[in-house]
Amino acid sequence: MTVKSAAWQVVPATPAQIEAAARDCRKMVSRRALLAAGVAVVPIPGVDWATNVGVLLKVLPEINRRFGLSAEQVERLAPDRRLVVFKAITAGGSLLVGRIVTRELVMTVLRMVGVRLTAQQAVKYVPIAGQGLSAVLTYGALRYVCEQHIKQCIAICEQLRLPAPTEVLGQ
Secondary structure (H helix, E strand, C coil), rough: CCCCCCCCCCCCCHHHHHHHHHHHHHHHHHHHHHHHHHHCCCCCCHHHHHHHHHHHHHHHHHHHHHHCCCCHHHHHHCCHHHHHHHHHHHHHHHCCCCCCCCCHHHHHHHHHHHHHHHHHHHHHCCCCCCHHHHHHHHHHHHHHHHHHHHHHHHHHHHHHHHCCCCCCCCC
């Protein structure tokens, strides 16, 4: 029996590290969104939705991990640092940062871009042009969801870089 060591990454601390994590995540998102767009061309009902959910269930936790903000990584932090992270997550209004990404959370996020994906379902059945448009809409919707998540992770990392407020006594 072999024990796998958990991949560990700390919250990026410098602007260069934050930018590198964002760049890596965007590349990963592009590849996965292209895969989902390819599946969206297939005119079988429901296959594309299942693929979208599957892609997001893999990509969103990986984005969290690359920014050092997965649920497991946040739980390993010192209590005072964990509190700062949770405050930053709450202030940013993020649904997905620092949490275990479940099918229900992904469905909630997909409902937020539901108009795009509903249009994608409708145009899919128009021969040739509709399938191409369906692929474009799927790609765009997944990129949009993931880009919003990356921006939230960046904002949290930048907020964590700020110096702690100092209390001025006697004023």
